[in-house]
Amino acid sequence: xxxxxxxxxxxxxxxxxxxxxxxxxxxxxxxxxxxxxxxxxxxxxxxxxxxxxxxxxxxxxxxxxxxxxxxxxxxxxxxxxxxxxxxxxxxxxxxxxxxxxxxxxxxxxxxxxxxxxxxxxxxxxxxxxxxxxxxxxxxxxxxxxxxxxxxxxxxxxxxxxxxxxxxxxxxxxxxxxxxxxxxxxxxxxxxxxxxxxxxxxxxxxxxxxxxxxxxxxxxxxxxxxxxxxxxxxxxxxxxxxxxxxxxxxxxxxxxxxxxxxxxxxxxxxxxxxxxxxxxxxxxxxxxxxxxxxxxxxxxxxxxxxxxxxxxxxxxxxxxxxxxxxxxxxxxxxxxxxxxxxxxxxxxxxxxxxxxxxxxxxxxxxxxxxxxxxxxxxxxxxxxxxx
Ligand SMILES: *Cc1c(COP(=O)(O)O)cnc(C)c1O
Numbered sequence: 281x282x283x284x285x286x287x288x289x290x291x292x293x294x295x296x297x298x299x300x301x302x303x304x305x306x307x308x309x310x311x312x313x314x315x316x317x318x319x320x321x322x323x324x325x326x327x328x329x330x331x332x333x334x335x336x337x338x339x340x341x342x343x344x345x346x347x348x349x350x351x352x353x354x355x356x357x358x359x360x361x362x363x364x365x366x367x368x369x370x371x372x373x374x375x376x377x378x379x380x381x382x383x384x385x386x387x388x389x390x391x392x393x394x395x396x397x398x399x400x401x402x403x404x405x406x407x408x409x410x411x412x413x414x415x416x417x418x419x420x421x422x423x424x425x426x427x428x429x430x431x432x433x434x435x436x437x438x439x440x441x442x443x444x445x446x447x448x449x450x451x452x453x454x455x456x457x458x459x460x461x462x463x464x465x466x467x468x469x470x471x472x473x474x475x476x477x478x479x480x481x482x483x484x485x486x487x488x489x490x491x492x493x494x495x496x497x498x499x500x501x502x503x504x505x506x507x508x509x510x511x512x513x514x515x516x517x518x519x520x521x522x523x524x525x526x527x528x529x530x531x532x533x534x535x536x537x538x539x540x541x542x543x544x545x546x547x548x549x550x551x552x553x554x555x556x557x558x559x560x561x562x563x564x565x566x567x568x569x570x571x572x573x574x575x576x577x578x579x580x581x582x583x584x585x586x587x588x589x590x591x592x593x594x595x596x597x598x599x600x601x602x603x604x605x606x607x608x609x610x611x612x613x614x615x616x617x618x619x620x621x622x623x624x625x626x627x628x629x630x631x632x633x634x635x636x637x638x639x640x641x642x643x644x645x646x647x648x649x650x651x652x653x654x655x656x657x658x659x660x661x662x663x664x665x666x
Contacts, residue, residue, distance in 0.1 A: 287600050287649070287650075287653060288600040288602065289600060289601045289602060289641045289646075289650045289653055289654055290602050290641060290643075291602040291603065291604050291639070291641050292466070292467050292641070292642075292643050293643045293645060293646075294466045294467075294471055294473075294643075295471070295532075295539060295542075295643060295644040295645055297531050297532060297534075297535045297538075298531075299531035299534070299535070300527070300528045300531040300532070302531075303319065303527035303528065303530055303531050304524050304527045304528055306319075306527065307319050307523050307524045307526070307527035308524060310523070312523050313522055313523060313524060314522060314523065315338070315520030315521055315522060315523060315526075316500070316503070316520060316523070317523030317526070318523070319523045319524075319526035319527040319529075319530050320338050320520070320521070320523050320526040322526070322530050323338050323477075323526045323529050323530050323533060324336050324337060324338055324477070326530065326533040326534070327444075327462060327477045327479065327533065328479070330444060330445065330452065330454075330533070330536065331444075331452045331453075331454040331455050331460070331479055332451075332452050332455050333454065333455055333460075333479045333480065333481050334480060334481065334482075334483045334486065335479075335480045335483070335486045335489070336462075336477045336478065336479045336480070337477060337478045337480065337489055337490065337493055337520075338475065338476075338477050338520065338521055338526055338529070339475070339476040339477055339478055339493065339519045339520065339521065340474065340475065340476065340518075340519055340520070340521050341370075341463065341465065341474055341475065341476040342370060342439070342441045342461045342462060342463030342464075342465065342476035343370035343373070343374070343476070344476060344517075344519045345461035345462065345476045345477060345478040345519075346370050346371065346373075346374035346411075346437075346439060346461045347374045347377060347517075347519075348459075348478050348489060348492050348493060348519055349374065349437045349459045349461060349478065350374045350375055350377065350378045350380070351378070351492050351515060351516070352459060352485055352488060352489060352492065353408060353409055353435055353437070353458075353459075355375065355378040355379075355380040355408060355409075356378065356379065356380065357378070357379030357380065358379070358380070358381070358406060359378075359380040359381070359406055359407075359408045360380065360381045360382075360383050360404060360406040360407045360408065360621075361375045361380055361381070361382055361383065361407070361408055361409045361410070361411060362383050362385055362394075362399055362402050362403070362407060362409070362410045362411065362434075362623070363375065363382045363383065363384060363385070363394075363410075363411045363413075363610075364384070364385060364386075364387055364393070364394040364411075364412075364413055364415075364630075365384035365385065365386065365387070365609045365610045365611040365616070365622070365627040365630040366386075366387040366392055366415070366607050366609065366610075366627075366629075366630040366633060366634070367413045367415075367439065367607060367610065368413075368439075368441070368606075368607060369610065369613075369615065370439075371411055371413060371439045371610075372384075372610050372615070372616065372619070372620060373615070375411075376615070376619035376620070380408070381406075381619065381620060381621055382610070382616070382619065382620040382621075383402050383407070383620065383621050383622075383623050384609075384610055384611035384616065384620055384621070384622045384623060384627055384630075385398050385399055385402050385623045385627070386398055386623070386625065386626070386627040386628065386629045386630050387415070387627070387629050387630050387633065388629070389629050389632075389633070390567035390569075391415060391416075391418050391420075391566075391567050391568075391569065392415045392416070392633060392637075393412070393413070393414065393415050393418065393419075393420040393421070394410075394412050394413065394420055394425070395629070396420065396421040396424035396425050396428070397424075398623065398625060399424075399425065399428050400428055401623060401624050401625065402623035402624065403428070403432050403434070407432065407434055408434060408435065409434050409435040409436065409437055410425060410428070410429055410434055410435075410436050410437070411436075411437045411438075411439055412425055412436065412437075412438055412439065412456075412457070413438075413439040413441070413442070414438065414439075414440060414442055414443035414446060414453050415442060416442055416566060416574060416577050416578045416579075416580070417442040417443040417444075417445070417446040417453070417469075417574040417575040417576070417577040417578075418446070418566070418567075418568055418569070418572050418574045419443070419446060419447070419448035419453055419569075419571075419572045419574075420448075422448050422449075422456045423449075425456075426456065435457070435458045435459075436456060436457040436458060437457045437458065437459050437460065437461070438453065438454055438456055438457040438459075438460035438461070438479075439460075439461050440453050440454040440460045440461060440462055440479070441461065441462065441463035441465075441468060442468075442575075442577040442578065443574075443575065443577070444462055444468075444469060444470060444536070444575060445469070445536060445540050445575035446572070446573060446574050446575045447572070447573040448571060448572060449571045450571075454479045455479075455481060456481075457479075457481060458481055458482045458485070459478060459479065459480060459481065459482070459485070460478075460479035460481065461476060461477075461478060461479070462476055462477040462478075462479060463475075463476050464476055464477070464529055464532070468577070469536075469539055469540065469543060469575055469576075469577055469644075470529070470532045470533055470536055470539060471529075471532060472521075472525050472526075472528040472529035472532065473525070473528070474521075474525075475521055475525055475529055478493070478519075487501070488514070491513055491514055491516055492514070492515070492516040492517070492519070493516065493519040493520055494516065494518075494520065495512075495516050495517060495518050496512050496513060496514050496515050496516030496517070497510050497511060497512055497513060497516070498510050498511065498513050539644050540575050540576060542644035542645065543575070543576035543577075543642065543643075543644050544576045546576070546579070546642050546643075546646045546651060547576035547579050547642065548576075549651055549655070550579045550640060550642075550651075550654075550655070551565060551566070551579070553655045553659075554581070554655065554658060554659070557658065557659045558581065561584070561665065562584050562665075563581050563582060563583055563584070564581065564582030564636075565581060565582075566579065566580060576642070577642075578639055578642055579639070579640045579642050580637050580638060580639050580640070581637070581638045581640070581658075582633065582636045582637055582638075583636045583637075583638060584636070584665060584666050585635065585636060585664075585666045586635040586636065587664045587666055588663055588664045588665060588666060589605065589635060589636050589637070589638055591661075591663035591664050592638060592658070592661050592663060593605070593638060595657065595660075595661045595663060596654075596657050596658070596661075599653065599657040600653070601641065601653060601654050601657045602641060603638050603639060603640055603641065604638075604639045605634075605637050605638055605639060606637070606639065607634060608634060609627060609630045609631050609634050611626075611627050611630070612631070640654055640658075641654055
């Protein structure tokens, strides 16, 4: 057995503010363990306030908030929805679950966001909506996306899993779509292990959103005394988390500014300290266009090719640094081929980026020693240049 354990920098370490336990104890003492108790209402209000939305409803996940969006848009089999191929599967499964067709559009080579210049060519008479993902919390080109949506009468939904606290031209991400989906999964900036929220920017949809989230019943209205009995009124499912989980999340939401500040310290240090090394080797760093303020959700490098990416991942693993890569293109995945369709021109940038990207460890409480180890491990890499 080694005398000293080699240091390990994990990819993620979920941040705990220290207040979670107190709030959860209060929730337990309240005796209201189901959903929509006082902590859920407080969390809803905090999310709505951060985004400047008329309403936000806590959900069990971002995936479920996306599924609720598909129900609220009344997607039916044969409808098409434009989505990026470079995203997490839930962006597409929410559409496929309704029998609708996700149409995969390529991403921009700089921000890795949905390429707004390729959206229009993907529109057909069956297109109903555009789902944007603000990758790494850097905004999509929302002026262009909104203009295209307006021209063809399409809804815009934001998968804002990365973007809470981010802005586009001063306006909060999550406020652009008719609906937006947030994630509070343990790997996200603000988290409660598993959780999410549906942000409702069109006030006319709030009541239906409440019904869909409460198993298709008007139970929310019943509890507000607006009806004398509650019953099944439309399609829905069980999308609300326990108030105990909401209590945990409230502690996190109240600390959002502190969390973002801590994450920016790491993000900014990576960007500054890796600039020369990356520049010398033709390695790409994140692009943040003018007008975009991002919440430091993730930091990535784009290596010259697959051999150098794999080699750097091994080099880092040998030094105890847990880096990662993601997203496997959806348009070539078995599920994407079965349920979706690729837009004209294909997704060559997505395929290329998926082979070259490396995500570095990034969490709020990263120590100076951990940061140094990651930076030094990278700058000591002299592996393949392709
Ligand atoms: C994390 C993530 C999701 C899924 O979030 P859950 O809360 O785990 O369902 C969806 N989309 C994107 C872009 C994500 O990063």
